[in-house]
Amino acid sequence: MSQEIDEIIKRIMAHKGVIGVIIVNNDGIPLRSTLENSQSVHYASQIHSLASKARGVIREIDSSNDLRFLRVRSTKHEILVAPDHDYFMIVIQKDASN
């Protein structure tokens, strides 16, 4: 089963500009990561709180709604976050057009 996940991670990494993929559990502890540990822990903790906040925003406005995908675009990278109840996954992509 983890092979499936590995495959998927590999496919995602194959995209242009992808810097890293992190899979985090709902406590904010990274489970799998293609970046080094300190960096992935850093990302995981920050993104965890951001995703919770974003989810709270969506739920607050419409309680039947829920957060499905979150994209944060910065000058250098784009961070893609897919939250779930138990896990969430983070992908960092460099700005490809630059």
Next chain:
Amino acid sequence: MSDADKKEVSSEGAKEETEKIKEDKKDDNKEAAQTEEKEKDSSEAEKNANSNAEEEPTDVKKPEKKASKVKNKPGKKESKVLKDEPAEAIGEAPEEANPEALPENVFPLFMTSKTQEIYNCKCDEDVTEENPFKFIPKSDILEDMKMRAAVCDFHPFKQQILDYPGEDVLIVYDFEFKHGQNFIVALTEEAKELLLKVSETEEGEAGEEGEEEEEDDTVYMYIPPEPKDWVSLGSEKEIDESTVKETRRKLKVSVKRIRRDFGAPTAFADRNVADVKDGAVDCTSYDDNNFDIKRIELDKAVQAISEQVTEGTQTDWKYPRNANTQTYPREYTEDEQAALISTKECSDFVNEVAFDFHQALQQNEIMNVFYVDWVHLGDGDDAFGSKADNHLKEYQSFTDLQFSKDKMITCIQWHRTIKGVVATSVAEKLSFDQRIDHAAKVIMTPSLILIWSFADPIHPQLILEAPDDIFSFAFNPTDPNHIVGGCLNGQIVMWDIAAHADRLKQQRGSNRNKKRTVLINKMGVPQENASLQCTQLLSCATDHCVMLWDTKASKMHTTAMYDDKKKAQQPSGVPDTFKHLDLIWKPILRVTLSKSEPGGDHAPTKFSIQERQGDRSALSSGTENRENDVTQTMQGGFHKPSSGKERTLQGVKTYVYVGTEDGEIVYADWMPQKDQDTGKIQTPKPAYYHVTHDGPVVSMQRSPFFKDILLSVGGWTLALWKEGVSSGPILESSACHVKLSCAAWSPTRPGVFFVAKVDGSVDVWDLLDKTHEPALSQSVSPTAIMQIYPFQVTQKQQLIAVGDIAGTLHILEIPWSLRQATPNETTSVANYIEREVKRRAFVVERWNFREKEKRELEADTKRKAGGMAAAMAPPTEEEKELRLRQEYEAYLNEEHNFLRELGIVQDEEIPLPAA
């Protein structure tokens, strides 16, 4: 009670009345009578016309009522009558209850039918039960009485009728014979009225059963109380008892004395109290119970207040203790991670979201959604001229006829914050020899820095004076109001134009500003540097030193300064920003550039260090030292040599490139280290140096994009260096036909730099285009160009300032093609540099290879030439010894000669020949 009795009683009452009236004066009798009457009254409640009860209820109204009812008997009777009234009141009250009672002066009367006829009050005809009242005129009665005398029914009342004051006499038909007769007559007005009232009330009473009507009709008249005689009630006895009466006769006492004794002398004697028993009698106070006043009632006040408690608190002073916490992120071990990731939920989740990710990533690849087309729409059109146009356009030129004519421009600096302001320093264009010749003249003319603004091309905005010609100056990057300049005579001078800064912005007139002389040194090339506040500057001079200065006041100096301040007067108009440095400014650090080989030291003309103001990337590389030195001047990469305790940032490159007068490039470490030979802490010798250029190095510029790439220009050539590559320049150009005077990198394009030549033209080199010759060459000025400085003035405008030897400052605009970086230019240039470095390495390799080859070749030739093949190949031991001995002899000779020169002659042994 029969009628007869009633009558009797009434008549008796009348009699009694009269009797009693006589006895009016006597109190006791009265009392008796009253009590009698009282008794009577109580027993015969209804019939008592005369019962008196003064003690009875003080109903004021009723006596008054009675007064009105009772017929007015003249004189004294009135009082009696009044007295009787209360009784009557009582009498009346029960009377009302008991309709049998009659009010006073109301008598039952029997009227015969004859009488009735006469008076027209026949029973049941004129007067009925309902309407029993009849008023008979008094005159009629009197007439009747005259006529019929005793026969008249009114006869017994004759006297009363005669006395009757009113006109009509009231007759009330007594249907029920209540009062004994069939009529009752009221013999007084009051009685009449009373009857009327009574009847009304009676009627009212009767009517009450059925209806109520006349209750409210009673009219209360106010009759003021009339004075009554005082009736004694026994209080006289008490008064008698309390009064003081003489019970016996008064006694008379007479006291006499012998006349003789009056005024006789007397002898007094003293006597002590204790001498005689009972000499003194004390009347001590004692509690006498007789007079003990029992306080039954006490006046006491009570006030409620809250309980007050005085308390103090004091906080414990606890030692401040440093405490820190360190958080660690939670992490899973490898096994845990593996376990968690292999769960079904996880894989499901990943499968689910993978699609979204692919979509998003592809989107990003396809296009950049944040690219604002609008902003980039007119990019090409803004340039002055067409896009293809790629030469520098003349924008403006500045000349000051008074100050900068016939002078050469030695340095140009753009003002960092104020747009459109550029400063130039001018100096006499004389060579050193000429200067000496014209020394007198040179001193007279002032040396200036002119600050121009675009608004006014003829008059400079600000003129800064200096003691001598300035050859280099710079603005302080953090505080553009400070300018430091280096003079030809070696002084470093500093200006503070804060007072006049607004002039620069407003672009009005021109102004002279004096400077603050600071210290003496050789000709300097200052380059402001370092620290957040930018207080340090580097200067290099041809006295073989690069020096570091600090403009902050050091603690030691301030105390000494205060004495000097009082003495030294400030020249007027000079701000005292740097007064603390006056006359005592010393360099913090001195980097001597000594040559490793004999022949003097290097004389630097230009230099460049890696660290730049505001560049903090060095911090990230050093891990241990972050805490300590972040706030210190280490950002710039400097530290004071005296305080060795400060830890240095490891990641800072402490090397400086220096270009010398001889065309050498020297790479030195400015950080002082312990010198092994002498044991002192001083800057070590340069790491290496290179003779590159044919003439003095005129410019050393670091690339704004690559921190370790330098451009050095000198003589007829230019060279590109990379820090760390010590073998040689990465790129070395061929010699131009004219001398190069200045160079500068383009601020926006990493592969472009400008070189100025002495024929007045500017060359544009593009590393990605051609590396053997300039991409573009343009003539700018008729005279030699001394300095160029490109600067990004606005986003769309990049200007290059070119100063020539004639004193004119040309401002040219850089065309779009030279301004706009090509895509990925940085990476391309970086790649180019890499290639060159590799080439260099290869060159070195080849060189070594060649060297080896050469040596072998020489060996071969020698072998062939010498012919002593066997002896040559390995030198024999004898040969070696011989050589050594020869060397030793040579050394001894030298030593001998040396000592002889010194004057210390020693008899030496003749060197023994080798045995």
